[in-house]
Amino acid sequence: MGKLFAVVMVIITLVSAYFVVEHTWWMPVDISVHGPGVDRQLEETMLGTGILFILSQLLLAAFVFFADKKGPRKIKRFPGGPVPLVLSAVILVGIEILTLTFVGSKVWASIYFTPPDPNSLRVDLQAEQFAFWFRYAGPDGQFGTIHPDKISDGNGNYYGLDPANDVAARDDIVVGSLTIPVDKPILLTMHSKDMIHSFYVPELRIQQDIVPGLDIPIHFTATKTGKFEIVCTQLCGLGHYSMRAFLEVLPQDKFDEWLKTQSQ
């Protein structure tokens, strides 16, 4: 029975590892400046834990294989007792942890601790039950104030703007998809009008909860043009699965053209 266990364990381990090594299902191509850091961190973690996974499962299989013997036999103590095992766990796992923390904290810092470029394009994001609405400041460079009591999906005032009394709000552009220029830093400020939502673009390597009551800034630079999906990853109600929008990354000139048509 123990021999069978060992064989099954080896098969499970190798099959599990095969799909990871082959990248049969893997991350989509990265399109952000900070993304390669995330990818490297993930690949290194994969390598470390992958080796530990294969090693530990195969050791378990081997020990069970050799311990499964019929007939009289002397029990063997593990050579050296528990101390070397404890020490090796502390040292090996400790090194793994320290490395991951040092390298990983730099990646984390590159996303969250570096201030946004002062020349960033500022975009607002208002999330609501089952839609994302993006806002650009318009020619005046100023966002109008949000008035929750004026928010109305019925008349299309997703941000609760008051153009009659608020000059800054008059030229605000509100659209249902995020269009940005390539290679330009973007400062996206997120808020939600009802539930917690989340902004996830796998290609951007960004996922961020949007919490009602908070303004959450995040900044990034896209490096490739194209159209990508933005999905909600925080359970927000019955239509959660259908809550999505598109990210369109355009060359600068195309973007300028797009922005001009929007403000007319």
Add this chain to the structure above:
Amino acid sequence: MDHEAAPSAVHHHSPPQGFIWKYIFSLDHKVIGKQYYFLSLLAVITGMVLSWLMRLHLAWGTAAIPLLDKLSPNGAPGGVMTPEYYLSLMTLHGTIMVFFVLTTAPQAGFGNYILPIQIGAEDMAFPRLNMLSFWVTFVSFVTLVSSLFVSDGPPISGWTAYAPLSALGSAGGPGLGRGQILWALAIATFCVGSLLGALNFIATTIDLRAKGMTLSRLPLTCWAWFITAILSLLAFAVLLPACVLLILDHIGGTSFFIPAGLVVSDALQPHAGGSPLLWQHLFWFFGHPEVYIAIVPGLGIVSNVLACTCRKPLLSYRVLVGCMIAIAFLSFTVWGHHMFLSGMSPYSGLTFSVPTLFITIPAAIVCLIWLGTVYGAKLRLNTFGLFAIGFISVFLTGGLSGFFLAQPSIDTYLHATYFVVGHFHFVMGVAAIFGMFTGTYFWFPKMFGRMMNETLGKIHFWLTFIGVYCIFMPMHYLGFAGNVRRYAAFTDDYMLPLIPVHKFITVAALTTGAVQLIFIFNLFWSMFRGKLASANPWEATELEWSTPSPPPFDNFGGQHPVVYRPPYEYNVEGATAEFIPQFTPDPVIKA
């Protein structure tokens, strides 16, 4: 630490007469343990059926599921479930499995039955409190399940019930009114039951140990139940008020978790001043220790059973105890790793990441000690032994994927994807369930006086072991591909190609689920038709094997057991017997 407890303080309640006092409102820890066990069995079957329905819907979203429209004409018109009904099933699946299975069976079920016998006591310290804990837990289960049948639908906010979705009431959508209140009531009630149980376990372990049962002679199961009871006491004490506040937000007009200015369906909500993150902090301050409440009893059961399977002492008893204590302590310092992306300060991301990674050190040591115990052993691979070794494998697999999620920079990508679903199902779901199977196959003869069928047990093990890898390993791959969890359907372009993987998982889940019928048949058939069990069929060393199977009402037939040695004395050098139970006096070895 080596304080010798006085002979167990006996509480002397006489054997009850009549069916109701014997089997329903019993004060006997053995009956209460079984009541908990069967409640968990009912819960796990319910939870599993819910997961089948979810899996079917995810793989074949437009196919009608027979009889489902009978269960819920609104939730599944024509047998095809609505997105909100999917979320309801998911919410109840998670809640039932976490609370009524993983928290209930390993600790309250086996702990109740075995702990007093293993420490040589006649019963728990507070038998009446013990009965109360069970019945409070039972009421909680009924309350939760009743939410399936309320008019505006069962709750849809997941087992984590994040506010404001869970706090705004029916304004937020179906299931968020009465269904959500019932959920919060059920969980608050469950907290009360668990707190009472925890007090009882702690008092029992400290006060009722038999003569000679010093702390350093406690079987590792008892250590695990003791540590888990302390965790429960501290964790449920936080969830209880959190649930009360949530209920108040619904019916008391308060705004603990709801900030100002929320607009739902074009209506400005009459709330101001609360914080959605407050709920997350309270919930996860409970929620992370909860993971260990589910798994630490498993660590104890597996360690205990592994010594018996390997026929040798554990490589290091003291290290295992130390690691369990370290894991339990660290579990209170890591709750923020569930909230890396919640919008709290990014500095706290690093603060919570470091202890999360550190917790892998004691966990890794536990696994190495087990490996070192299996090395050079003389295995007797009964079904419980197979499940114990299977536990090591799935616990390792689930633990290793935790390395990814412990790092905020990687969590940025993998958070809320199926990678997380695969991770926690392995490390807390499957591992804990394997712990329960180990316990069931090991203690069944003691609990029911009969043997389970070994052939059926082994078939059950093999199909389950392969099955769980087929279900949960591919979920990690889905996570790498960015497949979001908690979706009722996959309509996004990049997720469409992943549907075949979901179909594979669904087939594996249904098959593995069907395999559990073998277990259930074996369980009930053996209860009545199994071979009669001797007092010590596994030649094990703990005190429960000194008494007949099943034990008499007062456990030891009026005797006061005395403990002479540490547990797990198998094949000790120089000993004449292959194993020396804790209750064997031996003048050669110091008592």
